[in-house]
Amino acid sequence: MQLLKLLVQGISVSTVAILGLGACNPPNNSQTTVPSTSAPTIATGNTTAPTPPAPATTPAQTAQNQDIDDIADRVEDALDSDGTLKQFDLDADDRGNSIVLTGRVQTAEQKALAEQIARQVAANVSINNEIVFQ
Secondary structure: OHHHHHHHHHHHHHHHHHHHHHHHOOOOOOOOOOOOOOOOEEEEOOEEEEOOOOOOOOHHHHHHHOOHHHHHHHHHHHHHHOOOOHHHOOEEEEEOOEEEEEOEEOOHHHHHHHHHHHHHHOOOOEEEEOOEEO
């Protein structure tokens, strides 16, 4: 009996909540839109205006909006500034939306260090580490 009473109360609360949500957003009948096949529209009074396309906002696109060539230059400068890696004259070039590390080092640790530095400088850019070690 208690279970049935709780079930009925739960249904009542759910019904009130659903009806309350419906009352929060009454339909706005003061605006009129005209369907268009050319572009989405925004209603403004009794007329319509084309909707501008939304800007790209993903992390990759945000990084792409920066000049990827400048980012590659900053990565290369950071590699040249590191005391361990300076002697190897490593390159960082932009290729599409990523930065490619190239050159030769002596150990796997030096290759990993170069990638670590690149990821710190270009946090939101894809890094392709093509450095080889002998």
